[in-house]
Amino acid sequence: MVAAINQALKQEMSKDKSVVLLGEDVGVDGGVFRVTDGLIKEFGAERVIDTPLAEAGIVGASIGMAVNGLKPVPEIQFDGFTYQAFHHIKQHMARFSQRSSGTFHLPMVLRAPCGGGVRALEHHSESPEAFFVHSQGIKVVMPSGPYDAKGLLLSAIRDPDPVIFLEPKKCYRSFKEEVPEEEYTIPLGEANIKREGKDVTIVTWGAMTRVCLEAAEKLKEENVDVEIIDLRTIWPLDTEKVIESVKKTGRAVIVHEATRAGGMGGEIAARIQEKCLYNIEAPILRVTGFDVPYPQFALEDYFMPDVFRVVKYVRRVMSN
Amino acid sequence: MNEEGEVDDSLHPGLSEDKIKELYHLMMLAREFDEKLFKMQRSGKIGTYASLKGQEACEIGSGYALEEHDWVVPSFREMGVFITRGADRVKLVQGWMGDTRAFQGDENTRDLPIAIPIASQALHAAGIAWASKIKGEKSCAITYFGDGATSEGDFHEALNFAGVFKLPIVFFCQNNQWAISTPRKVQTASETIAQKAISYGIKGVQIDGNDVLAVYKATKEALERARNGEGPTLIEAITFRLGDHTTSDDASKYRSEEEVSPWVQKDPIQRVVKHFQKIGTWSDEYGAKVKGEVEKEVEEAVEKAMQIPPPGPEDVFKYIFKTLPKDLEEEQKELLEEVNEKKSLQDKGDAV
Ligand SMILES: Cc1ncc(C[n+]2csc(CCOP(=O)(O)OP(=O)(O)O)c2C)c(N)n1
Numbered sequence: 001m002v003a004a005i006n007q008a009l010k011q012e013m014s015k016d017k018s019v020v021l022l023g024e025d026v027g028v029d030g031g032v033f034r035v036t037d038g039l040i041k042e043f044g045a046e047r048v049i050d051t052p053l054a055e056a057g058i059v060g061a062s063i064g065m066a067v068n069g070l071k072p073v074p075e076i077q078f079d080g081f082t083y084q085a086f087h088h089i090k091q092h093m094a095r096f097s098q099r100s101s102g103t104f105h106l107p108m109v110l111r112a113p114c115g116g117g118v119r120a121l122e123h124h125s126e127s128p129e130a131f132f133v134h135s136q137g138i139k140v141v142m143p144s145g146p147y148d149a150k151g152l153l154l155s156a157i158r159d160p161d162p163v164i165f166l167e168p169k170k171c172y173r174s175f176k177e178e179v180p181e182e183e184y185t186i187p188l189g190e191a192n193i194k195r196e197g198k199d200v201t202i203v204t205w206g207a208m209t210r211v212c213l214e215a216a217e218k219l220k221e222e223n224v225d226v227e228i229i230d231l232r233t234i235w236p237l238d239t240e241k242v243i244e245s246v247k248k249t250g251r252a253v254i255v256h257e258a259t260r261a262g263g264m265g266g267e268i269a270a271r272i273q274e275k276c277l278y279n280i281e282a283p284i285l286r287v288t289g290f291d292v293p294y295p296q297f298a299l300e301d302y303f304m305p306d307v308f309r310v311v312k313y314v315r316r317v318m319s320n
Numbered sequence: 321m322n323e324e325g326e327v328d329d330s331l332h333p334g335l336s337e338d339k340i341k342e343l344y345h346l347m348m349l350a351r352e353f354d355e356k357l358f359k360m361q362r363s364g365k366i367g368t369y370a371s372l373k374g375q376e377a378c379e380i381g382s383g384y385a386l387e388e389h390d391w392v393v394p395s396f397r398e399m400g401v402f403i404t405r406g407a408d409r410v411k412l413v414q415g416w417m418g419d420t421r422a423f424q425g426d427e428n429t430r431d432l433p434i435a436i437p438i439a440s441q442a443l444h445a446a447g448i449a450w451a452s453k454i455k456g457e458k459s460c461a462i463t464y465f466g467d468g469a470t471s472e473g474d475f476h477e478a479l480n481f482a483g484v485f486k487l488p489i490v491f492f493c494q495n496n497q498w499a500i501s502t503p504r505k506v507q508t509a510s511e512t513i514a515q516k517a518i519s520y521g522i523k524g525v526q527i528d529g530n531d532v533l534a535v536y537k538a539t540k541e542a543l544e545r546a547r548n549g550e551g552p553t554l555i556e557a558i559t560f561r562l563g564d565h566t567t568s569d570d571a572s573k574y575r576s577e578e579e580v581s582p583w584v585q586k587d588p589i590q591r592v593v594k595h596f597q598k599i600g601t602w603s604d605e606y607g608a609k610v611k612g613e614v615e616k617e618v619e620e621a622v623e624k625a626m627q628i629p630p631p632g633p634e635d636v637f638k639y640i641f642k643t644l645p646k647d648l649e650e651e652q653k654e655l656l657e658e659v660n661e662k663k664s665l666q667d668k669g670d671a672v
């Protein structure tokens with residue numbers, strides 16, 4: 001996925017002079033995950049900018065750049081440090097257009113790695129998507145693999161609205177996918193039916209998508225036919241596709257890595273019962289991180305939803 | 321120009337007396353708007369209002385030094401700058417009525433809406449200046465903030481970024497001695513705010529913020545440096561907030577008459593009057609003429625603003641995203657139905 005994102009950035013920067021990258025160590029070093037590797041050579045230090053160590057500064061300055069005609073793609077080095085910039089995200093990125101009655105749209109994409117499972121230090125394994133959704137006025141995107149990452153990122157950079165693009169670290173290098181060399185886009189706001197099935201709908205996104213796919217294979221042996229929806233864009237939510245699927249299967253499980261209370265799972269469950277209560281045959285269940293701060297890595301395997309837990313919950317909705 | 325209105329010719333910015341009259345007119349206009357808006361808040365016609373009284377020299381002097389294509393990135397007390405920039409007078413009033421349509425501009429708009437989160441705008445200004453630099457344009461950015469703002473992390477980050485990348489930007493601090501009830505001494509142990517520039521490797525100047533000529537000159541020079549690629553300047557303009565922090569504040573709780581009254585004597589507008597008197601260009605008729613003109617201008621603006629129909633429920637969902645997502649469309653539909661339903665109940669005389 002690292003290579004796919006790198007390619008998307010490179011292609012868009014070659015095409016569109018107004019795209020600039022900025023962040024901590026994104027230039028010479030190519031980013032701590034090497035996502036921006038080689039780009040400074042290609043586009044120079046004026047468009048691939050190594051900034052001082054200041055997240056609010058990076059996002060705040062990007063907002064200004066977007067106001068003044070550029071398409072900045074700031075990188076926050078790790079999910080847990082997006083909070084250092086949270087006031088710019090919430091107070092400005094989310095509402096500049098509203099505040100100026102549309103005069104200053106912000107065509108910017110804030111990229112950050114997200115999620116756990118890679119034995120990282122404290123604050124390096126967070127899933128902050130719900131904070132950003134709750135900020136409103138921002139599109140929140142999380143790819144589940146290399147192919148999606150490229151197509152979604154190209155759409156995000158071309159989108160006139162501000163986007164937060166969260167890249168699951170777990171997917172950076174753990175598996176390969178065929179990614180076409182040429183440019184292609186995947187529309188924002190549209191979920192992807194990752195696997196078709198007729199018995200139960202799993203709604204998920206990011207790194208959990210693969211966990212769910214594996215769980216589905218296991219459940220197949222038990223004659224449970226799982227449909228998996230990868231949201232791709234967490235906000236705006238593709239409610240329609242979720243409802244369509246649940247109407248068909250009659251059962252739903254929502255799987256996310258972020259903690260449960262206040263997480264997106266609750267929102268999705270609420271929408272399902274609002275829109276198709278009479279089609280559901282079992283309680284809607286959530287498989288999520290526990291309601292504790294993300295534990296340090298000696299404990300992270302206990303925290304992370306895994307195939308075992310997903311299978312357990314699906315069995316539970318099937319038994320109803 | 322000292323407190324007696326005498327100009328030191330060796331420091332004169334080279335503005336003609338006609339131009340100084342223009343400055344006086346603008347300062348009077350700002351004062352008139354300020355007093356009018358204060359009264360309107362008291363009679364419930366507008367929302368919370370932050371007075372600029374006493375800070376007219378800072379705002380008009382600096383605004384006057386800007387070029388049209390420069391960017392203004394304000395805090396929330398800079399109506400005087402907007403006035404100087406030729407902002408639509410009606411919109412100035414409308415903006416205090418909670419109506420964001422007042423901040424709608426076009427592709428040439430270079431004045432940003434007011435920013436409430438203290439010091440955050442300084443970073444946006446840095447980004448704007450940065451973009452100008454990357455695009456090879458000659459536009460500079462000026463950003464305004466108070467003494468209190470200098471304690472925020474965003475202030476530090478903005479000056480630091482601007483210094484490192486030599487951005488074409490002017491940081492204009494209106495040191496009005498107070499941040500609500502917190503005095504300047506509680507914000508920082510630094511002797512001055514201007515000296516903070518040194519630690520960012522940029523230029524810092526301290527000026528008399530009640531001297532409109534000094535403000536004009538310092539801003540003009542800072543902009544010139546910025547335009548010539550010589551980097552940012554931090555200007556500390558010493559002034560005083562003559563009024564309460566906002567209309568929701570009562571400054572008598574934390575500061576005494578003895579502190580305020582010397583600053584009333586140093587009123588920046590009176591200083592210009594003294595100057596005109598000194599050089600013999602003042603007459604009471606001229607004073608009355610200006611006063612009459614600004615009163616009329618403000619009266620007309622207020623009248624027009626009061627006639628603008630308030631924004632409607634459909635505006636709630638406007639301008640959040642370029643195209644409204646499906647789910648938000650549904651929410652919008654619900655709100656519109658609700659409003660219509662309430663209206664028809666009211667029309668029938670039923671309780672809502
Ligand atoms: C981040 C933030 N914290 C607190 C406030 C509330 N607040 C509004 S104005 C103000 C004082 C600002 O003082 P200063 O920067 O000196 O500007 P002045 O009001 O004197 O113009 C405070 C604390 C705010 N708007 N934003």
Ligand SMILES: [Mg+2]
Nearest residue numbers: 466467498499
């Ligand atoms: Mg102050």
